[in-house]
Amino acid sequence: MTPSSFQKRISASASTERDLTKQVEPAGDARDLALFGKAALEGLGLGALAAKLTVTWNSRMRSTAGLAYPNTSQIVLNPKLRGFGWAEVERTLLHELAHLVAHHRCGRRRISPHGPEWRRACTDLGMDNEARCHDLPLPRRKMARRFVYQCPSCATKVERVRLFRRPAACLKCCQTHCGGRYDKRFNLTRVLQQELPLD
Ligand SMILES: [Zn+2]
Numbered sequence: 001m002t003p004s005s006f007q008k009r010i011s012a013s014a015s016t017e018r019d020l021t022k023q024v025e026p027a028g029d030a031r032d033l034a035l036f037g038k039a040a041l042e043g044l045g046l047g048a049l050a051a052k053l054t055v056t057w058n059s060r061m062r063s064t065a066g067l068a069y070p071n072t073s074q075i076v077l078n079p080k081l082r083g084f085g086w087a088e089v090e091r092t093l094l095h096e097l098a099h100l101v102a103h104h105r106c107g108r109r110r111i112s113p114h115g116p117e118w119r120r121a122c123t124d125l126g127m128d129n130e131a132r133c134h135d136l137p138l139p140r141r142k143m144a145r146r147f148v149y150q151c152p153s154c155a156t157k158v159e160r161v162r163l164f165r166r167p168a169a170c171l172k173c174c175q176t177h178c179g180g181r182y183d184k185r186f187n188l189t190r191v192l193q194q195e196l197p198l199d
């Protein structure tokens, strides 16, 4: 996608999606997700961006997993993501954060949505291999999930298509016990394949 078509898409979505940002579910864990995002941004020395960041859920979203609004430093997430486990929520949050980081760093310069600036932001946020797609995992992809991790604290299971490339902590426990900050005590551990229930 060219930068100009991205800009067009951004403006097109700005008009159709603007209402989405107002149709918000009750606060729930969105505030915790915002804290998590703010901590990640502060970790990159982007305190000003962290201060502006807001995260909301919007139940009117269809297959789009998340949206980032660089002008308002806003991230909107699809509540259906919760059905795919917290790792998927976190992944999408970081994907959208990377958009905000890339735009923030580039100021008014136009950049391609999933270009090198975004990739660099993904790497800085700890994601080396992030896909360029915003869509929710579809059933066919769900069937391809082969790896299961479990939180040592709350026993929440997280299914993955690929292995984590670096330690990943249970988002729920980090929110509950650490104010949304990463804590290795809640690092997810791999569950052996033969222990899995069939589905
Ligand atoms: Zn994206």
Ligand SMILES: [Zn+2]
Binding pocket: 151, 152, 153, 154, 155, 156, 170, 171, 172, 173, 174, 186
């Ligand atoms: Zn947990």
